[in-house]
Amino acid sequence: MSSEKRFSFDNIPDLSGKVAIVTGANTGIGFVTAKELVRKNAHVFVASRNKDRGEPAVELIKKETKKDAVEFLQLDLKSLNSVKRAAETFLARNLPLHILVNNAGIGGTPFEKTSDGIQDQFGVNHIGHFLFTLLLLPTIKASAPSRIVNVSSNGHHRTTGIEFEKLNDPNAHTSMQRYGQSKLANILFTIELNKRLLGTNVYCNSLHPGVIKTEITRGVVANWGTWLNPIISIISLFFLSPDDGALTQLYCATSPEIEEKNHRGKYFVPFGEVGEPSAQSKDEELAKKLWDFSENFIKEKLGDDIFSKSCV
Incomplete structure (x- = not known):
């Protein structure tokens, strides 16, 4: 990984006329990404999920940029x-969509299930974004040239694959293994979606933003206890700032x-360099299996016609 910043906020071109959605943009690198766009x-x-935090983030972005073209969109990735x-609310505006940054995520959390009955790290980090992306895809394609950016993590190296039959077994994996599987899923989704977008001007890529000082560590604390806070405070001195952490997804x-x-x-790494993901993340058969698993799970919960307009 190169430490040289080959991309900075100053390199972002003028985006007049462009419409973007950034998930998890009320805090951390998502907030910085939204603000710089x-x-x-x-x-x-x-x-973002929380209106009480999302709307103040919108107002802060307006204040810091002195621009008003920013809005809150309610999105709870734990609920299909x-x-x-959320997708229907956006689509009802009849706006184009040039940039979708699937940034939101949780990590290191205790075992829980989403309201739809799937392990929450996998549900939030992958399944929710899978559905959100496909529901928005016709508009993204119609707005081309356009971008889909899936925020993964080098944490995907911590797993040797995705054990679909054990996702909901609380004893099958550690919290960080569950995180690794969800981040591997982000890359596999990118690979399969990119195959289905061949012949279009939609550019879909994934990335590792770096090890960043953000609120994602709250999941680790919730899992292991508040005694970790002093240790995290010391270690985080060596983490990237949210500003630096946002650079790679802004590049994409x-x-x-x-x-x-x-x-x-x-698969990109800081700061806008093409990186080398794990061997498992290049497994096209696994990527197709993940797609089918995700699609079938969502159809089971929301009905077989949910993807009737997804164009893939």
């Missing part, structure tokens, strides 16, 4: 019905190089 004149939707409503979302170099299905 707004600063460069994009119309941005801050998609909420994901469906905005850099002209993505189109100039025809970057599709790539």
Whole structure:
């Protein structure tokens, strides 16, 4: 991984006329990503679960950028019905969608299930974003050239694959193994979606943003206890700031190089470098199996016609 910042906020081109959605944009690197997109004149939707935190984030972005083209979009990735409503709410606006940054995530949390009955790290980090992306895909394709950015993690190296039959077994994996599987899923989803987008001007890539000082560590504390807080405080001195952590996804979302170099299905690392993911993340058969598993799970919960307009 290169420590040289080959991409900075100053390299983001003017985004006038562009519309973007950033999930988990009320805090951390999602907030920075949304703010910098707004600063460069994009119309941005801050998609997050908590209205009490999302709306103040919108107001803060307006204050810091002195621009008003930013809105809150209610999105709870733990609920497929909420994901469906969020997509429908956006689509009802009849706006284009040029940039989708699937940034939201949880990590290191104690074992729980979502309201739809799947292990929560896998549900939030992958299944919810899978549904959200596919429901928005016709608009993304119609708005091309456009970008889909899936935020993964080097944590995907901590797993040797996805054990679908054991996802809901609380004793099958450690919390970090569950996290690793969900982050592997982000890359596999990118690979399979990119295959299905061949012949279009939709550029879909994944990335590792770096080890960043953000609120995602709250999951680890919830799992192991508050005694970890002093240790995390010390270790986090060596973490990237949220500003630096946002650079790689901003590169994927905005850099002209993505189109100039025809970057599709790539895995990027800080700061906008093409990285090398694990061998499992290149397994096209596993990527297809994940797609089918995700699609079938969602159809079981929301009905067989849920993807009737997804164009893939």
